[in-house]
Amino acid sequence: MSTQLPTQKHCFGRYEIELPNFMYMNSGRYSFENFDIEIVRAVRADYPNIEKDWINYIKEKISKDSEYNVGSRIAQKNMDSNPRMILEYSNTEKNPDVGMSSLYRFHPYYLKSVPERKEWILVTGRSIEIPRPQSADGLDRELKNRTDAQMRDIKKIAYHAYPHYEQGYCLDNEYQYYPGRLEKRDSYGITWSGTTGSKDTSSYITIDVRSLNKDEQEFLDSRTSKGKLLRTFFPSTTVVVGGIKGELYTSHDKLNPTGREFQWLPSGTELGNRLKPLIMIDGEIDTRDLPPEYRDKISGEELILWILESIKMRVGGDEDILSHR
Numbered sequence: 001m002s003t004q005l006p007t008q009k010h011c012f013g014r015y016e017i018e019l020p021n022f023m024y025m026n027s028g029r030y031s032f033e034n035f036d037i038e039i040v041r042a043v044r045a046d047y048p049n050i051e052k053d054w055i056n057y058i059k060e061k062i063s064k065d066s067e068y069n070v071g072s073r074i075a076q077k078n079m080d081s082n083p084r085m086i087l088e089y090s091n092t093e094k095n096p097d098v099g100m101s102s103l104y105r106f107h108p109y110y111l112k113s114v115p116e117r118k119e120w121i122l123v124t125g126r127s128i129e130i131p132r133p134q135s136a137d138g139l140d141r142e143l144k145n146r147t148d149a150q151m152r153d154i155k156k157i158a159y160h161a162y163p164h165y166e167q168g169y170c171l172d173n174e175y176q177y178y179p180g181r182l183e184k185r186d187s188y189g190i191t192w193s194g195t196t197g198s199k200d201t202s203s204y205i206t207i208d209v210r211s212l213n214k215d216e217q218e219f220l221d222s223r224t225s226k227g228k229l230l231r232t233f234f235p236s237t238t239v240v241v242g243g244i245k246g247e248l249y250t251s252h253d254k255l256n257p258t259g260r261e262f263q264w265l266p267s268g269t270e271l272g273n274r275l276k277p278l279i280m281i282d283g284e285i286d287t288r289d290l291p292p293e294y295r296d297k298i299s300g301e302e303l304i305l306w307i308l309e310s311i312k313m314r315v316g317g318d319e320d321i322l323s324h325r
Contacts, residue, residue, distance in 0.1 A: 013209055020290065023194050023203065024192060026191045027190070032169075035108075047120075051084065069090050071091035074089075081151070083113070087107070088107040092104075108126075109124060110150075112154055157175055161174050162174055187208075188208075205281065205307065207280075209279050211278075213271065216271060230265070235249075248305065258286050260287075261282075
């Protein structure tokens, strides 16, 4: 852009993006090999009831689960480890779904303390499914192996103020995750929202990233087929995002004359190539959110294009990929 709008760089996953100062990270969800993070929420450590409230929160979730799977309960609880762990046993033995009833199913929940930041992080572990039947000792051994693997990875979540050159993935609140290996699977979705300081505005950007294996052509087609329909009604602009070629579609918000809606769909995704994952972007930019002195100088279309072109693989973000090629 020809006008120097106040902006800030943010990192997400393996990438970085530069956004106007009126936008903030609203939410993030991440899925890795050994655990999923639906929300990474940093809670001040001086909140005295955090552990008690967390236990009650998990008990409420289990109570709802037991409405469908009668007999669900807490199977393990460790409040001395870091992260703290509660393991739910979801009793699917009498579930009418044969696929469910043939499995032992467990849901792990973690509460990680970050003493140097005086914060806690809430993490939802990946569900653990073990085929029935098992001996009691065999089930205990398998559970221990699975939960130990999850806890080892969760312990590797650490705080790193951005900018930095750490390997792995940026999470919310400047936390970073790198397990010391190349993850077998990864996906994450981030939403940034516009704000006036007291409330959110109509501006937002949502970015979804997923690495695809070589056998996932059908999934890729299902996600990018919308582009064929969009090309029928809207002109597009070729834009490279994070090193991946794609098409940008913009339109006017019918209910908001200063809003510009947009979608970016990739054409350069490569199956089995972690450097060319499936990235999908949509959002809206309302130029009323700009500082008054910029509203007549920057169009919504110009700002959208500038934001997309700012998305790049951050330094260090691809190091583990390159070292395993």
